[in-house]
Amino acid sequence: MQHILILGGDGYLGWPTAMYFSQRGYKVTVVDNYFRRNACTELDVGMLYPVPTLQDRAKIWHERTGLEIKVVIGDLTDPEVMRGLFNGRVSYNWAIDSEFSGIPDTVVHYAEQPSAPYSLIDYRYANITVQNNLLITNNLVWALRDFSRDTHVIHIGTMGEYGTPNIDIEEGWIDIEHKGRRDRFLFPRQASSLYHTTKIMDTDLFWFGVRMWDLKVTDLMQGPVYGIETDESEILEQRSEVRKQRSEIRDQRSEIRDQRSEIRDQRSEIRDQRSEIRDQLEDRRHLRTIFNYDEIFGTIVNRFIVQAVVGYPLTVYGKGGQTRGYLNIKDTLQCVHMSEKTPAKSGELRIFNQIMESFTANELAEKT
Amino acid sequence: MQHILILGGDGYLGWPTAMYFSQRGYKVTVVDNYFRRNACTELDVGMLYPVPTLQDRAKIWHERTGLEIKVVIGDLTDPEVMRGLFNGRVSYNWAIDSEFSGIPDTVVHYAEQPSAPYSLIDYRYANITVQNNLLITNNLVWALRDFSRDTHVIHIGTMGEYGTPNIDIEEGWIDIEHKGRRDRFLFPRQASSLYHTTKIMDTDLFWFGVRMWDLKVTDLMQGPVYGIETDESEILEQRSEVRKQRSEIRDQRSEIRDQRSEIRDQRSEIRDQRSEIRDQLEDRRHLRTIFNYDEIFGTIVNRFIVQAVVGYPLTVYGKGGQTRGYLNIKDTLQCVHMSEKTPAKSGELRIFNQIMESFTANELAEKT
Numbered sequence: 023m024q025h026i027l028i029l030g031g032d033g034y035l036g037w038p039t040a041m042y043f044s045q046r047g048y049k050v051t052v053v054d055n056y057f058r059r060n061a062c063t064e065l066d067v068g069m070l071y072p073v074p075t076l077q078d079r080a081k082i083w084h085e086r087t088g089l090e091i092k093v094v095i096g097d098l099t100d101p102e103v104m105r106g107l108f109n110g111r112v113s114y115n116w117a118i119d120s121e122f123s124g125i126p127d128t129v130v131h132y133a134e135q136p137s138a139p140y141s142l143i144d145y146r147y148a149n150i151t152v153q154n155n156l157l158i159t160n161n162l163v164w165a166l167r168d169f170s171r172d173t174h175v176i177h178i179g180t181m182g183e184y185g186t187p188n189i190d191i192e193e194g195w196i197d198i199e200h201k202g203r204r205d206r207f208l209f210p211r212q213a214s215s216l217y218h219t220t221k222i223m224d225t226d227l228f229w230f231g232v233r234m235w236d237l238k239v240t241d242l243m244q245g246p247v248y249g250i251e252t253d254e255s256e257i258l259e260q261r262s263e264v265r266k267q268r269s270e271i272r273d274q275r276s277e278i279r280d281q282r283s284e285i286r287d288q289r290s291e292i293r294d295q296r297s298e299i300r301d302q303l304e305d306r307r308h309l310r311t312i313f314n315y316d317e318i319f320g321t322i323v324n325r326f327i328v329q330a331v332v333g334y335p336l337t338v339y340g341k342g343g344q345t346r347g348y349l350n351i352k353d354t355l356q357c358v359h360m361s362e363k364t365p366a367k368s369g370e371l372r373i374f375n376q377i378m379e380s381f382t383a384n385e386l387a388e389k390t
Numbered sequence: 391m392q393h394i395l396i397l398g399g400d401g402y403l404g405w406p407t408a409m410y411f412s413q414r415g416y417k418v419t420v421v422d423n424y425f426r427r428n429a430c431t432e433l434d435v436g437m438l439y440p441v442p443t444l445q446d447r448a449k450i451w452h453e454r455t456g457l458e459i460k461v462v463i464g465d466l467t468d469p470e471v472m473r474g475l476f477n478g479r480v481s482y483n484w485a486i487d488s489e490f491s492g493i494p495d496t497v498v499h500y501a502e503q504p505s506a507p508y509s510l511i512d513y514r515y516a517n518i519t520v521q522n523n524l525l526i527t528n529n530l531v532w533a534l535r536d537f538s539r540d541t542h543v544i545h546i547g548t549m550g551e552y553g554t555p556n557i558d559i560e561e562g563w564i565d566i567e568h569k570g571r572r573d574r575f576l577f578p579r580q581a582s583s584l585y586h587t588t589k590i591m592d593t594d595l596f597w598f599g600v601r602m603w604d605l606k607v608t609d610l611m612q613g614p615v616y617g618i619e620t621d622e623s624e625i626l627e628q629r630s631e632v633r634k635q636r637s638e639i640r641d642q643r644s645e646i647r648d649q650r651s652e653i654r655d656q657r658s659e660i661r662d663q664r665s666e667i668r669d670q671l672e673d674r675r676h677l678r679t680i681f682n683y684d685e686i687f688g689t690i691v692n693r694f695i696v697q698a699v700v701g702y703p704l705t706v707y708g709k710g711g712q713t714r715g716y717l718n719i720k721d722t723l724q725c726v727h728m729s730e731k732t733p734a735k736s737g738e739l740r741i742f743n744q745i746m747e748s749f750t751a752n753e754l755a756e757k758t
Binding site for chain 1: 469516517520521525532535555556557558564566567568569572575578579580582584594595598601
């Protein structure tokens with residue numbers, strides 16, 4: 023039985039990934055320190071609907087499927103917390119069987135501060151971003167070096183690491199011919215946010231670990247991921263209940279649309295309606311992923327969808343001409359699964375660019 | 391009057407740099423948290439001779455020259471400590487005039503854990519290295535962004551960042567032609583220690599700050615620096631005293647050489663002699679720089695010199711075939727001064743490769 027360890031298991035991708043692999047017969051362990059939830063509270067940006075704690079989600083999952091997802095609440099910037107997941111000193115915050123699951127065959131590393139706007143709010147959030155993202159990646163590299171060089175790491179990069187160079191973007195690597203000699207290098211990276219820059223620095227660390235200690239790393243370079251439901255969350259909701267709620271929302275939506283011109287002058291009313299919608303979506307025992315639609319943690323497609331639903335003008339930054347590749351959350355899970363099934367070799371830093379559809383922000387706004 | 395701020399002012403390069411600029415009429419502020427001294431104590435690696443505290447050094451400097459070097463003892467991984475040096479909230483641990491010196495025209499950034507072996511001792515030292523080096527660089531970038539985008543940063547990189555690629559190493563940048571289009575990129579970097587990797591990551595952060603906020607940065611890429619005395623420390627020692635000690639050492643050295651074969655079997659005797667030499671060099675009120683000759687903080691030339699003096703076999707790692715460029719400490723100070731006099735422009739990340747002489751470790755051992 024393959025054992026998969028998910029760092030950042032409470033996040034937007036973390037929890038759906040945990041259910042995905044659990045459903046397919048893997049032993050699954052998730053780790054999180056509720057960084058995202060706490061940041062949302064601190065910045066006073068709400069999520070679309072309340073989400074049960076990681077321990078509660080694991081309980082609900084177990085009740086509905088009989089499957090176990092072990093839960094660890096801990097801060098992975100502390101190297102001892104990271105190492106406990108490999109040397110067995112971990113104690114689970116929730117598990118059916120509290121015995122150590124053993125060294126993981128695969129680590130999915132999502133445990134990063136994932137927001138570009140957050141990383142640029144001010145110097146304090148910049149400091150937190152650098153500290154969180156780089157200490158965790160470094161601690162992971164060292165735990166692998168010391169306990170399990172055969173474990174395969176799947177890391178989520180971003181297409182934004184490449185920036186907008188005046189040459190074609192390649193998949194991670196480029197051959198450079200210079201003064202009659204040739205060598206193969208990482209494709210040059212230069213990003214436009216501090217968050218994206220920490221992902222570049224992650225690659226520096228992984229590439230060092232791969233060359234020195236023959237680690238196995240796959241980096242999935244993605245654009246913004248969108249969507250809420252995955253097969254696992256959908257199958258397990260009471261479908262009719264959800265359908266009922268959905269048609270109610272749809273009715274409200276058309277009602278809201280009729281009132282749009284009036285509503286624009288009455289933002290406070292919108293706020294009331296919005297909380298109504300939120301109340302209706304509020305099913306405290308659900309398995310849907312965390313969903314932000316704010317300016318900090320809400321990525322562009324997710325933000326547009328919610329803004330459209332409540333009749334709020336779509337917020338496009340700058341001229342809206344920036345072209346990005348977008349990816350549905352279900353496709354992300356498939357990318358991770360395919361990487362897991364055929365891991366990188368020893369001493370290989372494998373890089374895949376994952377784009378499904380490319381749009382400018384304005385095109386996207388029109389589609390919405 | 392130009393104001394120069396030296397981060398890491400207690401270190402091997404920091405203190406000589408402070409005296410160098412003070413002697414030439416600059417306002418000088420030094421900051422340090424005694425990281426290097428504390429690490430030496432923790433790892434039980436001694437320095438060649440005791441060194442007065444930074445406060446004491448500033449006092450001695452003032453007594454002998456009438457010049458003021460302001461001293462701040464503080465940890466620059468704390469963003470508030472860094473910002474205090476720009477917004478005036480700093481309180482000096484030693485100063486003649488405790489009034490804020492104002493925003494610096496130039497920052498020399500030496501405040502890094504500087505040892506490759508230290509960064510690889512184990513996961514804890516790796517964690518400390520990443521945390522110290524990257525948080526400080528990031529805090530500096532944000533302080534400049536917020537308070538003074540015109541201040542020029544001089545950072546010390548290392549030739550080791552380039553690794554040993556199969557193409558010619560250029561000075562920081564390379565033009566890449568790819569599928570008929572061209573662009574200019576940072577020369578690819580891939581180092582062989584975690585310490586060197588943090589210097590690469592420093593460059594990621596600086597390059598981000600330069601592109602986003604038009605900062606001015608010069609990166610001096612050096613090989614290992616060697617030597618003890620600089621014009622400032624020499625001028626101010628009681629020269630005859632030093633000369634007397636030196637000839638004594640020279641006598642002891644030839645004596646020791648005669649006894650070498652015997653001594654090899656009698657390491658404990660050598661240890662006694664070594665401490666004798668140390669006693670003779672021990673002048674508690676001197677202005678020489680910190681000098682390590684151990685395997686952690688002692689760089690290769692400095693280590694060889696001391697090993698030769700005490701008749702201990704030279705320690706060459708591996709096959710000794712690694713070729714590196716070496717630089718005398720006096721040349722380093724001149725490089726820094728030249729960079730200071732003609733700063734980088736707004737939005738420029740300027741990179742100089744600083745090598746004076748290239749040797750393999752074996753050639754160096756033969757020279758010694």
